[in-house]
Amino acid sequence: MPRHEDNPALQTIWDVVARIPRGRVSTYGEVAREAGLPGRARQVGYALKHVPKGLDLPWHRVVGAGGKIAFPPGTKPHREQARRLRAEGVTVENGRVARSFLPESLPGD
DNA sequence: GAACTGACTGTAA
């Protein structure tokens, strides 16, 4: 069993996620870059999947590239994330977050 | 150690 508590990469990821301001959304790739792990978006997914019990992290502010919610549409976690985001004033439409809430460093534009 | 898996991402057709 991996020890998450002494894995600096995961710690940093959790820290970065915890700093995402309310009403703002970031992406897996962006979080990875900020955590000093460029190109390792998947590790961010792993980190969020294994958040230590007791740590209250705004995991719902992390979405896929382009603002797409990572969970399959219709699933419980998908709805949960959409609900939490809307509760913060974030526009979620068709499983997507409006561009205006995403980091500017995204492709396109 | 090989093969798979996954809360991902970019490129191409």
Added chain:
DNA sequence: ATTACAGCCAGTT
């Protein structure tokens, strides 16, 4: 818009 595929890499069979 959708599908396919190559990178990516820690964890799990």
